[in-house]
Amino acid sequence: MSDPEPHFCHIAIVDDDDAVRVGLSSLLRSYGYAARAFESAPALLAAGADALARFHCVITDLQMPGMSGLELLEQLRRQGNALPLILMTAFPEPALRKRALQGGAACFLSKPFDANQLLACLRNAAASVPPAD
Template identity: 50%
Template sequence: MANGHLISIVDDDPSMRDALASLIRSLGHDVRAFASAEEFLASHELERFSCAITDIQMPGMNGFELKRQLSLHHGAVPVIMITARAEPDLEERAMSSGAASFLRKPFEAETLVGCLAQALEGWPNAR
């Protein structure tokens, strides 16, 4: 992946993980998919990720806590938060936590592609 980035997908829904991974791979990026925030944080490749796409609501650690852990221990990796939940304050909470973008499921593939491009803007090429 000479021009691609390593992107993580963190979602407890296997069909969503698979769909997002396929979409991101089609853009020329390498992808690692994780069923939980804990699994992602335990990855031996953690320092190589250029962006994390995470669900907010998951068993165990949620997307907000994942973002907090990344910020504390792994610097400025952009995080795109996604959710199917409808609470009106979720977008505000996501953005105030430092998320690069916030998307409510279902969303258009092109919308995620745009959010990812924006998150990766200026990020060093392939890590």
């Protein structure tokens, strides 16, 4: 499958830090992606299966109160949801990276990361699963 056109690519951003959500949303929009931000993993899950089916990819922080990005990944997989998920963290412990990638994370980024790194991960992840209509 070829890369989806950016303007048809819908990305969910999950981070407890408002500045990160706003910054990532702005960055993605500047590259033609549609972005919707969520303040927590439970907020994303509460959007429901129909809403999740519209996304090409989730970008989430690893460490958040309540439910971590890794727990979000594991919950999605338990639900049978193969939505690509990119984890980002300021604390890139090798054991967490290994667990995330073995658990099905599309990418594991260490903060701070270059926008080109994120975009490359996003293109690869978003191309792998088309959203439902």
